[in-house]
Amino acid sequence: MALFKTPEQILQAGQDAVLRGNFPQARTYYENAALKFSKQGNTALCALAGSYAAIVSIAQSPSNASLLYGAAQSVRSLGNATLKLGLRETPASELATEIVMLATEADIQGRTANTPAEHAEKARRLRELATKFRTEAADRILVLPELFFKQSISGESKALPLSAYAEESLGESLVMENPKAAAEHYQTARLLWMQAGRQDFGDMAASRVRAYGSAAKCWFCGREISGEGIHFLRMPSELTELIMKSSKGSALPSFDPGLSQIYACRGCYSAVYRMADSRAVTRMQELEARVNLQLNSIRESIAETQRMIARMRP
Numbered sequence: 001m002a003l004f005k006t007p008e009q010i011l012q013a014g015q016d017a018v019l020r021g022n023f024p025q026a027r028t029y030y031e032n033a034a035l036k037f038s039k040q041g042n043t044a045l046c047a048l049a050g051s052y053a054a055i056v057s058i059a060q061s062p063s064n065a066s067l068l069y070g071a072a073q074s075v076r077s078l079g080n081a082t083l084k085l086g087l088r089e090t091p092a093s094e095l096a097t098e099i100v101m102l103a104t105e106a107d108i109q110g111r112t113a114n115t116p117a118e119h120a121e122k123a124r125r126l127r128e129l130a131t132k133f134r135t136e137a138a139d140r141i142l143v144l145p146e147l148f149f150k151q152s153i154s155g156e157s158k159a160l161p162l163s164a165y166a167e168e169s170l171g172e173s174l175v176m177e178n179p180k181a182a183a184e185h186y187q188t189a190r191l192l193w194m195q196a197g198r199q200d201f202g203d204m205a206a207s208r209v210r211a212y213g214s215a216a217k218c219w220f221c222g223r224e225i226s227g228e229g230i231h232f233l234r235m236p237s238e239l240t241e242l243i244m245k246s247s248k249g250s251a252l253p254s255f256d257p258g259l260s261q262i263y264a265c266r267g268c269y270s271a272v273y274r275m276a277d278s279r280a281v282t283r284m285q286e287l288e289a290r291v292n293l294q295l296n297s298i299r300e301s302i303a304e305t306q307r308m309i310a311r312m313r314p
Contacts, residue, residue: 006036007032007033007036007037007040007042007045007049008033008045010029010032010033010036011029011030011033011045011048011049011052013029014026014027014029014030014033014049014052014053014056015084017029018056018085018086018147019086019087023056023057023059023060023148024059024060026052026056027053027056027057030049030050030052030053030056031049031050031053033045033049034046034047034049034050034053037049047074047077047078048078048081048083050074051071051074051075051077051078051083051092052083052085054070054071054074054075055071055074055075055083055085055095055099055144057071058071058099058144058148059148062106062144062148063106063109063110064106065103065104065106065107065110068099068100068102068103068106069099069100069103071099072096072099072100072103073096075092075095075096075099076092076093076096078092079092079093080092080093083095085143085147086146086147088143088146088147090143095143097136098136098137098142098143098144099144101129101132101133101136101137102142102144104125104129105129105162108122108125108126108129109165113169113172116172116173116174116176116177117173119169119170119172119173120169120170120173122166122169123166123167123169123170123173124166126162126163126165126166126169127162127163127166129162130159130160130162130163130166131159133155133156133158133159133162134155134156134159136155137154137155137156137158138154138155138156139154139155139156140154140155141153141154142154142155142158157196160192160195160196161192161193161196161198161201163192164189164192164193164196164198164201164205165189167185167186167188167189167192168185168186168189168205168208170182170185171183171184171185171186171189171208171212175212175227175230176230179212179213179226179227179230179231180212180213180226180227182208182212182227183208183209183211183212183213186205186206186208186209186212187205187209189205190202190205190206190209193205210228211227211228211229211230212226212227212228212230213226214226214227214228215252216228216232216252216253216254216263217250217251217252217253217254217263218232218254218263218264218265218268219235219237219254219255219262219263219264219268220264220265220268220272221265221267221268222254223265223267224251224252225265230266231265231266232263232264232265232266232269233263233264233266233269234256234259234261234262234263234264235261235262235263235264235269235272236260236261237255237260237261237262238260239255239257239260239262244257
């Protein structure tokens with residue numbers, strides 16, 4: 001950079017760096033331009049250069065909600081100004097709204113939901129955000145994905161996966177109490193993923209539909225229950241023809257003959273494994289005691305041998 005470049009020239013150098021996709025260098029130019037405009041007392045251009053710096057800094061961490069919110073606040077302060085990012089010119093207010101929506105998405109997806117209430121709250125926020133993308137952006141191509149990732153993403157195409165995530169979160173909020181209802185939400189999510197062109201996510205949702213919608217009878221207690229992997233699980237077992245024949249006539253299966261597995265409700269499953277763990281610990285303690293006795297005997301033999309050798313020395 002030339003020593004005596006004007007702040008306007010430095011600002012233009014930042015714009016050129018953006019066109020080349022060199023966002024770290026662009027940020028340096030913008031920050032230098034903002035500093036020079038500030039020294040001149042040009043608050044409007046200082047704010048503009050500062051906003052450009054805040055925007056391009058997002059490139060280093062596009063999923064950082066705090067970084068996005070900070071940039072949105074900086075851009076919103078420009079009022080009715082127009083920003084040029086790459087080849088596109090965008091009203092500051094429109095861009096600020098977009099950045100806030102992207103920040104909200106990053107904030108939602110960055111929080112882990114553990115309880116049904118947390119999953120339900122996540123679903124509510126995702127639904128609201130999907131609606132906002134549809135109303136605020138609709139068919140408009142979003143600026144930041146295009147700028148940083150060369151992706152043409154409209155508000156509607158952004159809303160589809162958010163709606164799918166919302167349905168999945170609703171499913172998770174219900175699965176502990178009503179797995180069949182959870183399966184219905186995952187089925188809706190699957191359809192949304194297919195509309196969004198995400199076959200992989202659609203397949204994952206379909207697997208949850210099958211698991212949460214399936215029902216079985218517990219091999220041990222006979223309880224009929226839905227939700228494989230949550231409320232009932234598979235256990236390896238040996239199934240003879242006689243055993244399988246004796247279980248016929250039930251409306252729900254209690255075993256999978258093809259895989260030699262039985263179905264157990266989570267209560268029976270956990271009881272069996274806890275009993276097995278308890279017995280394993282007891283057996284380990286017994287073996288440890290036996291090994292210790294043998295080690296003590298070996299130590300005594302070694303000590304006696306050492307005493308005999310000592311007596312034999314002149």
